[in-house]
Amino acid sequence: MKTILAVVVLFVCLYSLFPGLPANTGSDLVAKGEDIFFNETFGGNGRTCVTCHRPEDNWRITPAFIATLPDDDPLFAHEFMPEFRENFEKADLLREWGLILMNPDGFDDLENDFVMRTVNSLRSVRTSIEGMPHEGMENQLDFMEPLTGWAGDGAPGDGSLRSFAIGAIIQHMPRTLAREPGVDFRLPTDEELDALEAFMLTLGRQEELSLPLPLKGDLALRGQDLFIDRDNKNGRCNVCHINAGASSLQASVLPQGRIVNLGSIVHATGEEFAPGKPTELIPLDDGYKDTHQFNTPPVVEAADAGPLFHSGFVKSVEEAVDIYNLDTFRESEVGIALTRRFGTETDLSASEVLAIGAFLRVINALDNIRETTELLETSLEKGILENERARELIRRAAYETEDAIIVLDGVNLHPLAVGRLRRAEELIHSAREATFSRSGHVRDALVELQRAREILIES
Ligand code: HEC
Ligand code: HEC
Numbered sequence: 001m002k003t004i005l006a007v008v009v010l011f012v013c014l015y016s017l018f019p020g021l022p023a024n025t026g027s028d029l030v031a032k033g034e035d036i037f038f039n040e041t042f043g044g045n046g047r048t049c050v051t052c053h054r055p056e057d058n059w060r061i062t063p064a065f066i067a068t069l070p071d072d073d074p075l076f077a078h079e080f081m082p083e084f085r086e087n088f089e090k091a092d093l094l095r096e097w098g099l100i101l102m103n104p105d106g107f108d109d110l111e112n113d114f115v116m117r118t119v120n121s122l123r124s125v126r127t128s129i130e131g132m133p134h135e136g137m138e139n140q141l142d143f144m145e146p147l148t149g150w151a152g153d154g155a156p157g158d159g160s161l162r163s164f165a166i167g168a169i170i171q172h173m174p175r176t177l178a179r180e181p182g183v184d185f186r187l188p189t190d191e192e193l194d195a196l197e198a199f200m201l202t203l204g205r206q207e208e209l210s211l212p213l214p215l216k217g218d219l220a221l222r223g224q225d226l227f228i229d230r231d232n233k234n235g236r237c238n239v240c241h242i243n244a245g246a247s248s249l250q251a252s253v254l255p256q257g258r259i260v261n262l263g264s265i266v267h268a269t270g271e272e273f274a275p276g277k278p279t280e281l282i283p284l285d286d287g288y289k290d291t292h293q294f295n296t297p298p299v300v301e302a303a304d305a306g307p308l309f310h311s312g313f314v315k316s317v318e319e320a321v322d323i324y325n326l327d328t329f330r331e332s333e334v335g336i337a338l339t340r341r342f343g344t345e346t347d348l349s350a351s352e353v354l355a356i357g358a359f360l361r362v363i364n365a366l367d368n369i370r371e372t373t374e375l376l377e378t379s380l381e382k383g384i385l386e387n388e389r390a391r392e393l394i395r396r397a398a399y400e401t402e403d404a405i406i407v408l409d410g411v412n413l414h415p416l417a418v419g420r421l422r423r424a425e426e427l428i429h430s431a432r433e434a435t436f437s438r439s440g441h442v443r444d445a446l447v448e449l450q451r452a453r454e455i456l457i458e459s
Contacts, residue, residue, distance in 0.1 A: 026198070033199025036192055044173035044185040045081065046074040049165070049196070052100065052119045052172065056399050058305055059122035059203055063098040083176045087111060093282065097312050102171055104153040105286075107179060115285040117150055118312040120297075121305050123204030128246035128298045129161050147246065147295040150310040151287040162197040205367055208245045209300060211238070214458035215362060217414060223359025226352050232342040235324065235356065237299075239338070244363055246298040285310060303357075303364035304403040316410075318357035321348065354411075361407045362414070362456055368404035369421075369453050372397045376428070376442050376449075394432050394442065401425045401449075420452035 037049040051074050057065040061075070069075060078084035079091055087110035093099040099116040106113070129146050146152070146160045154171075155164040165188055174184040181187055188196070211228055215221050227237045227244070237244075287293045294310060299317075308314040314323065324346045329335045339345050348356070375397040382390035405421045408414050424445045431441035453459070 029195050029198045030202055033195035033197070036188075036196055037199055040192070042169050042173055042185045042188065043175075044169065045077045045084075045175050047077060047173045048074075049168065051075050053122050055396050058301065058399075058403070060119040060305065061098060062305075062307060063096060066095055066098060087114070087177060090116065098307060099282070099312055100172070102154065104151070105290075107177075110177065114283065116282050117285065117310050118307055120149055121204075121301055122200055123301050124206075124245075124298050125161060125203065126201045126206050127208050149295070150297070151285075151294050153288055161200060162193050165193055165196045204371065205298075205300060208243045209363065211243050213363070213366075215359075216456060216458065217358070217362065219355050219358040219413070220362040220456075221359075223352075223355035223357065223362075226348070226356050227359055233344055234346060235321075235348055235352070236338055236342065236346065237324075237356070240296045241299050244298065244300045244360075246296055282311065299360055300363050300367050303361045303407040304368070316357070317360040318353055318411075321353045321356045321360075324348065325353070358411065358413055361411065364407050365404040365414075365417070365421075366453065366456055368400045368407075369449050369456075372400040372404070372424070372428075373446060373449055375400065376446055379431075380439055380442055390438070391432060394428060394438075397445075398425065398428045398432065401428060404452075414455055417452040417455040420448045420455065424448035424452065 052061050053059045054061050078089040089101050093116055098118055101114050102117055103114050129148050148155050148161055148164050155167045157163045169185055176184050212224055226235050229235045303317045306315055308320050314320045325348050330345045375393045379390040379393040401424055409418050427441045427445035431438050
């Protein structure tokens with residue numbers, strides 16, 4: 001009897017050490033994908049996917065983050081590998097603007113045929129890569145290909161999320177500009193592609209929001225009304241960014257699925273617009289298959305993702321909203337189509353711009369809180385033998401909380417929520433350093449996060 005009891009006790013103890021077991025195959029595939037994403041160089045120049053898609057920087061990379069990297073980071077391969085001195089990256093544009101060189105139309109004329117784009121955040125790819133069917137418009141979306149990247153031209157073949165990895169390896173990771181498969185890099189196996197896809201699909205938001213949300217602040221509520229713009233009289237943001245996501249109704253409003261390059265709308269000189277002095281000439285981006293059309297990106301994640309737009313020339317969400325006030329937007333193909341369809345031009349007052357900005361900041365902060373909460377809760381499920389994993393999750397939770405603080409505090413929105421978030425951040429840092437009391441700190445942080453959330457939205 002004693003032996004049986006001892007065996008049961010041992011089993012229970014062991015189970016509490018490995019509560020995640022037995023592992024299912026789905027999570028194995030994700031773990032494998034994560035490992036490839038972080039470590040696999042595919043026999044290339046030393047870059048990996050995480051070189052440009054950093055968890056600390058919202059799974060993309062911004063100039064502020066780039067400034068913290070050592071000179072021998074593989075991101076700067078073109079600065080220390082002689083074969084990349086020309087036509088691989090533009091050193092100044094990468095350091096100052098976070099712009100990466102791409103040749104979506106092929107590698108035949110490297111000198112002249114390239115575009116410069118910011119790195120897409122991989123948060124919420126699950127919801128942003130395909131037009132989600134909305135009531136009454138299912139058929140209109142049937143014709144659409146997957147909407148990957150800024151313009152849908154970054155992935156070879158079927159343009160899918162799975163294929164995007166192949167394009168990324170050939171574009172960013174070769175040993176030389178000859179880009180010969182098997183020599184300059186190796187192509188991923190089908191299994192590796194499945195794993196990468198499975199991993200990327202787990203990042204960030206898994207569902208679209210359903211607007212309107214029961215927000216608590218007057219300014220954000222007003223911004224939400226303006227964003228949804230029920231009568232389509234002015235902002236009409238929801239026409240393109242339905243539910244602040246990436247899928248859109250534009251197919252029924254506008255002649256084509258993708259919309260005209262807003263980057264080029266604001267200048268029309270044949271060069272990409274950038275305030276201040278761009279250090280090198282940035283050629284005009286021809287978007288999807290030379291049409292100058294770009295995918296509608298999700299905006300739930302925009303407030304802490306800046307520099308915004310494919311060319312990174314917009315610094316804040318307020319500045320982004322103001323783009324739609326410019327004559328260059330109103331007079332563009334897409335601006336004219338909106339006016340023709342709804343009868344009025346977009347004309348947002350300064351206070352309306354601020355209100356929409358506040359709305360975008362609040363939904364971003366709420367998403368940061370959701371993400372932090374999920375990361376912390378998952379960390380609590382990890383047993384002693386998964387200590388490192390738990391620490392990594394807590395580390396990522398700290399970045400998310402920090403982002404929520406920055407987006408709200410940047411314009412003095414919801415100071416009480418910011419106070420709660422700062423307290424949560426301190427507790428998360430204590431949890432990272434703690435050896436024994438980790439879960440206690442994590443639980444306390446979860447309480448603070450919940451309180452912050454309750455200040456922003458009705459539960
Ligand atoms: C040198 C920097 C760099 C590296 C390395 C890199 N990427 Fe990217 N990634 C970018 C840029 C720039 C974009 C935007 C490209 C575009 O839209 O045309 C992007 C966009 C993406 C997108 C589109 C996301 C969306 O929202 O639709 C996916 C998916 C992606 N990358 C996956 C990967 C994978 C997988 C790897 C590793 C095999 C990788 N990337 C390596 C710079 C990089
Ligand atoms: C006609 C469709 C359309 C309408 C209407 C529209 N947008 Fe956009 N929006 C886009 C497209 C397409 C892009 C990306 C363009 C690019 O990079 O050149 C974009 C980009 C953005 C971005 C930057 C996202 C990022 O990750 O860089 C923000 C923020 C934004 N829009 C907010 C708004 C707001 C607020 C409104 C309403 C005032 C609005 N948009 C109306 C299509 C639209």
